[in-house]
Amino acid sequence: xxxxxxxxxxxxxxxxxxxxxxxxxxxxxxxxxxxxxxxxxxxxxxxxxxxxxxxxxxxxxxxxxxxxxxxxxxxxxxxxxxxxxxxxxxxxxxxxxxxxxxxxxxxxxxxxxxxxxxxxxxxxxxxxxxxxxxxxxxxxxxxxxxxxxxxxxxxxxxxxxxxxxxxxxxxxxxxxxxxxxxxxxxxxxxxxxxxxxxxxxxxxxxxxxxxxxxxxxxxxxxxxxxxxxxxxxxxxxxxxxxxxxxxxxxxxxxxxxxxxxxxxxxxxxxxxxxxxxxxxxxxxxxxxxxxxxxxxxxxxxxxxxxxxxxxxxxxxxxxxxxxxxxxxxxxxxxxxxxxxxxxxxxxxxxxxxxxxxxxxxxxxxxxxxxxxxxxxxxxxxxxxxxx
Amino acid sequence: xxxxxxxxxxxxxxxxxxxxxxxxxxxxxxxxxxxxxxxxxxxxxxxxxxxxxxxxxxxxxxxxxxxxxxxxxxxxxxxxxxxxxxxxxxxxxxxxxxxxxxxxxxxxxxxxxxxxxxxxxxxxxxxxxxxxxxxxxxxxxxxxxxxxxxxxxxxxxxxxxxxxxxxxxxxxxxxxxxxxxxxxxxxxxxxxxxxxxxxxxxxxxxxxxxxxxxxxxxxxxxxxxxxxxxxxxxxxxxxxxxxxxxxxxxxxxxxxxxxxxxxxxxxxxxxxxxxxxxxxxxxxxxxxxxxxxxxxxxxxxxxxxxxxxxxxxxxxxxxxxxxxxxxxxxxxxxxxxxxxxxxxxxxxxxxxxxxxxxxxxxxxxxxxxxxxxxxxxxxxxxxxxxxxxxxxxxxx
Numbered sequence: 001x002x003x004x005x006x007x008x009x010x011x012x013x014x015x016x017x018x019x020x021x022x023x024x025x026x027x028x029x030x031x032x033x034x035x036x037x038x039x040x041x042x043x044x045x046x047x048x049x050x051x052x053x054x055x056x057x058x059x060x061x062x063x064x065x066x067x068x069x070x071x072x073x074x075x076x077x078x079x080x081x082x083x084x085x086x087x088x089x090x091x092x093x094x095x096x097x098x099x100x101x102x103x104x105x106x107x108x109x110x111x112x113x114x115x116x117x118x119x120x121x122x123x124x125x126x127x128x129x130x131x132x133x134x135x136x137x138x139x140x141x142x143x144x145x146x147x148x149x150x151x152x153x154x155x156x157x158x159x160x161x162x163x164x165x166x167x168x169x170x171x172x173x174x175x176x177x178x179x180x181x182x183x184x185x186x187x188x189x190x191x192x193x194x195x196x197x198x199x200x201x202x203x204x205x206x207x208x209x210x211x212x213x214x215x216x217x218x219x220x221x222x223x224x225x226x227x228x229x230x231x232x233x234x235x236x237x238x239x240x241x242x243x244x245x246x247x248x249x250x251x252x253x254x255x256x257x258x259x260x261x262x263x264x265x266x267x268x269x270x271x272x273x274x275x276x277x278x279x280x281x282x283x284x285x286x287x288x289x290x291x292x293x294x295x296x297x298x299x300x301x302x303x304x305x306x307x308x309x310x311x312x313x314x315x316x317x318x319x320x321x322x323x324x325x326x327x328x329x330x331x332x333x334x335x336x337x338x339x340x341x342x343x344x345x346x347x348x349x350x351x352x353x354x355x356x357x358x359x360x361x362x363x364x365x366x367x368x369x370x371x372x373x374x375x376x377x378x379x380x381x382x383x384x385x386x387x
Numbered sequence: 388x389x390x391x392x393x394x395x396x397x398x399x400x401x402x403x404x405x406x407x408x409x410x411x412x413x414x415x416x417x418x419x420x421x422x423x424x425x426x427x428x429x430x431x432x433x434x435x436x437x438x439x440x441x442x443x444x445x446x447x448x449x450x451x452x453x454x455x456x457x458x459x460x461x462x463x464x465x466x467x468x469x470x471x472x473x474x475x476x477x478x479x480x481x482x483x484x485x486x487x488x489x490x491x492x493x494x495x496x497x498x499x500x501x502x503x504x505x506x507x508x509x510x511x512x513x514x515x516x517x518x519x520x521x522x523x524x525x526x527x528x529x530x531x532x533x534x535x536x537x538x539x540x541x542x543x544x545x546x547x548x549x550x551x552x553x554x555x556x557x558x559x560x561x562x563x564x565x566x567x568x569x570x571x572x573x574x575x576x577x578x579x580x581x582x583x584x585x586x587x588x589x590x591x592x593x594x595x596x597x598x599x600x601x602x603x604x605x606x607x608x609x610x611x612x613x614x615x616x617x618x619x620x621x622x623x624x625x626x627x628x629x630x631x632x633x634x635x636x637x638x639x640x641x642x643x644x645x646x647x648x649x650x651x652x653x654x655x656x657x658x659x660x661x662x663x664x665x666x667x668x669x670x671x672x673x674x675x676x677x678x679x680x681x682x683x684x685x686x687x688x689x690x691x692x693x694x695x696x697x698x699x700x701x702x703x704x705x706x707x708x709x710x711x712x713x714x715x716x717x718x719x720x721x722x723x724x725x726x727x728x729x730x731x732x733x734x735x736x737x738x739x740x741x742x743x744x745x746x747x748x749x750x751x752x753x754x755x756x757x758x759x760x761x762x763x764x765x766x767x768x769x770x771x772x773x774x775x776x777x778x779x780x781x782x783x
Contacts, residue, residue, distance in 0.1 A: 001390055001396060002388065002389050002390075002698075003390060004696065251777075255778070259780070267779075270782050275769060275773030275774070278773055279708075279768075279772035279776075282709065282776060283712055286692075287688075287713070291688055293388065293692075294691075297389075297390055301390075301391070311681075312680070312681045312684045312685065315677075363677075364677035364678055365674070367680055368673035368676060368677045372673055375653060
């Protein structure tokens with residue numbers, strides 16, 4: 001057993017850091033956050049060149065065929081620089097869903113386009129209830145001549161504004177069903193819903209008797225349910241890895257400031273009141289990192305404990321990122337509260353990330369169902385899952 | 388990154404699991420809950436003897452001194468399997484966790500042969516004499532004196548907070564061998580037999596009511612020079628290695644103890660009434676139990692990462708402080724939460740009618756208060772992280 005990155009994984013992480021430092025400086029992030037879509041096609045093309053847009057998908061669809069841990073370390077670096085763009089939505093949500101549930105024809109067409117960096121997509125899941133539980137989906141899908149009709153509303157749809165097609169979760173004759181909806185389809189309307197995180201985009205999406213041909217159904221019933229859950233788990237690991245990168249960057253910023261900022265003739269980092277806040281930030285960083293690497297590994301191995309591992313990481317990192325943000329601002333004092341200082345961009349990202357793919361309460365309840373209702377303690381050494 | 392057990396690790400686990408299934412004493416739970424401290428200790432000493440005779444003590448210790456010669460990972464698997472089998476812990480906690488490893492790292496061949504086998508068998512129980520009344524967090528300020536007279540050191544002074552001092556046959560003592568020295572320099576690490584004339588052991592009763600710790604008084608205690616561990620004057624470095632081990636070792640057992648208590652708490656939650664249903668159905672209780680599970684998993688995973696790193700680099704680093712803060716604070720949160728969930732009966736102590744688990748929860752609640760103090764306070768751990776990991780300036 002070895003709990004640490006392999007040499008290859010370290011190399012991926014290092015080259016991702018160097019690439020992003022050059023291609024995605026904070027000046028670019030700040031420029032893009034002022035634009036409507038928050039997105040740069042040129043940067044996306046470079047992501048595709050790196051192989052990132054197909055990072056975890058089979059080579060037969062022009063994917064890169066890497067594992068979840070490799071994905072996670074790349075995402076850690078993206079989160080460190082607040083890389084903008086529809087990566088979580090296109091690659092991890094839509095890509096995984098297609099990979100798990102789509103037909104061969106659909107994969108050849110849609111998954112391949114994602115892998116090649118030629119298409120953007122997203123998953124429209126949440127509705128009025130705000131629940132990430134796929135069982136709560138109510139958007140109506142009805143059979144009509146030669147296909148389906150969709151009617152209803154979706155909320156919190158990430159990056160819908162740049163999507164070429166959306167994967168839409170709907171209720172079809174009582175079943176959960178997932179459809180491919182082209183962005184240009186008649187009866188589709190969307191509107192940006194500005195939120196705290198300035199480096200991501202959320203949309204409301206409305207379906208007005210939108211017609212779809214038969215072949216746009218991806219899956220229904222248990223298969224759809226499993227694929228949506230798989231997409232959420234994979235995207236969660238990506239998101240949490242990004243959060244770890246963000247936490248690390250905040251710690252680095254704060255420690256650098258504490259070493260140089262002087263008050264009472266000494267660097268403020270010489271005061272224990274400041275030191276202890278920095279130490280707590282490191283504790284939160286390392287816990288989040290251990291949790292997400294484990295979750296990535298467990299997902300990759302399709303361990304029975306994988307879902308619990310994802311939830312553990314999401315709960316821990318959600319609170320860690322928020323708390324590290326609080327401390328980062330506190331230690332940097334007035335400077336940390338200014339618009340020019342980058343800290344608030346991470347602080348905002350922390351809030352958006354905490355709420356995405358289920359907040360801490362949602363994931364604690366998911367854990368409770370295993371821990372309490374099934375009286376199972378998951379996660380002993382070696383991925384041994386039952387007591 | 389591969390968290391699957393290797394073939395050797397799996398074989399080790401399966402063999403151990405089979406042995407534990409056949410050998411864990413069925414009356415341990417009764418001894419745990421109802422014995423007094425010394426009676427329980429005698430039980431644990433007998434248990435260690437059996438574990439040792441079967442070849443499972445000192446999993447990662449060299450074979451030539453009675454260990455099993457496996458890696459640290461097997462040691463972790465050993466701890467996990469012991470917990471899984473609800474096995475009693477081994478009696479010689481400090482000998483196995485701290486002092487044995489220091490002897491392996493710094494001891495002469497003769498010392499290793501002399502001390503290690505008896506640590507493993509539990510024939511010689513060890514305590515540790517580091518802290519003093521005026522040297523707690525500022526450990527390097529210690530003043531117990533070891534004066535060289537011919538082929539003996541003569542020790543005078545007072546030590547405090549000695550776990551197992553009441554049971555110990557030997558004491559690992561750090562004393563000032565160079566009276567002109569200050570702080571970290573001029574300290575020497577001595578192996579002292581507790582029956583030496585001039586040692587007085589006084590129980591130190593702590594807030595739980597038990598006397599888990601002692602005070603040790605040394606008056607002209609003669610210790611042969613061959614009992615120096617490491618070099619004369621190098622005691623700080625020898626002790627520092629021990630302290631790092633302490634943080635790592637205590638962490639594993641604390642995490643496992645917490646996990647076992649969490650399992651028990653989940654069981655109890657199915658029985659405890661709460662607002663017209665059971666606590667297990669109360670959404671707030673569910674959130675709290677799940678949060679404890681999260682805390683516990685993060686501890687476990689941090690430890691696995693740390694162990695892998697130690698195997699790679701050979702030594703525990705200052706990151707041990709992250710683990711120490713982790714388990715001590717997590718246990719305090721956990722005990723607080725357990726009290727909330729268990730309700731009014733949680734306060735009832737051993738022997739009370741209506742007490743849950745013979746008052747074990749009240750005891751562990753009080754005991755956990757010491758966690759952020761023992762083995763280096765949380766404040767000291769945060770100083771270490773800030774100054775030795777993050778590179779912030781020294782504050783003292």
